[in-house]
Amino acid sequence: xxxxxxxxxxxxxxxxxxxxxxxxxxxxxxxxxxxxxxxxxxxxxxxxxxxxxxxxxxxxxxxxxxxx
Numbered sequence: 001x002x003x004x005x006x007x008x009x010x011x012x013x014x015x016x017x018x019x020x021x022x023x024x025x026x027x028x029x030x031x032x033x034x035x036x037x038x039x040x041x042x043x044x045x046x047x048x049x050x051x052x053x054x055x056x057x058x059x060x061x062x063x064x065x066x067x068x
Contacts, residue, residue: 016024035043044050 013021013024
C-alpha cells in the first residue's frame with residue numbers, strides 16, 4: 001500500500017474549497033451511466049411527452065380537501 005500517496009491525497013482534498021469538494025464527490029460517487037433527474041425532466045419537456053395533460057379537465061381546486 002502506498003501510504004505516502006494516500007496522505008498526499010488527503011492533504012490535497014482538505015485544501016479544496018467547498019465547491020471543489022462537491023465537484024470531487026460528484027465525480028467519485030455519481031454513477032453517470034444513468035441520466036440525472038434533470039436530464040429526464042428536460043427530455044420530457046423538450047419532447048412534449050406530457051403535453052396531452054394540458055387538455056385534461058381540472059378535477060380539483062384549492063378548495064378541495066381539508067386544510068393542513
